[in-house]
Amino acid sequence: MKNKIIIFAILLFSANAFAQKNGLEINGWTNVNTFKCSHPRFKNSGSVYSFTGNQLPNISVSVDDFDCRNKMMTNDFRKVLQSDHYPNLNIRFLEFKKSNSNKFEAVVEVKMMTVARKYSIEFSLYNNSLVGNKRLRFSDFKIVPPKKMGGMVYVKDELDLVFSLETKD
Template identity: 65%
Template structure:
């Protein structure tokens, strides 16, 4: 009987790990469509985050790990964020508090291209992950959104930063 319990435990453990997911995605818009750039390396990490006490997360992401699922768009995204000169994008939690059951408020510092901005972000807890998003602007970080074909195709100034962090 003990052996069956052990086997069942080992079979169910991977399913519990799947529910917890790390993800950082930047969603944006052009005058002709949308784009979505995900940090695949972070998504595949097995990091688990704690939000208790003073040990709040500081997430450092490599810009070259973002993939927009389109070779040209990915290259343009990395060029826009000047990945060679500024190889990382940092998300640092400064303050975190529970507002009500499964809902939280946080102050987060986002650093891109050596420019830091603080944002208040609401998060919710679902399936062992903390999920939230915030609308930012390229101009917040002194970034000029790219234009192509003599300005006929352009990226809009607003982007959405989406988080999903596996909780401890």
């Protein structure tokens, strides 16, 4: 029950933050603090997505365009995802269906570096945008979460992929 409340709060916050716009964030935790890495270029892309027929979205974004609002954190994020060798993060919709009036279910493939994983994600319709959130793990993509200061500060394995996609009516 607690997890559902947290997910609902994240979706509600994300829906308000991304209202009628595209948005892509990766949120995570360290043993000391939290971090949020957003993708301003995707947010300002002006893209509008269609979820009808068999032409589902295939989104590719540059890892170097993520901004964690802290230069050192941004550089560490890009280094962990090896942006010099794997410049893009890819999100491909494989299935999409309506489950009730404002809820949708999708199967999405997320590819980081050389690893692609499929996830079921629930989306909510809010102001002509589909808002979704999925808890992932660095280890899902064979990434060891980074440590600093001899392991005194470490990034937890879990992270949230939060996104909003402006849709056509």
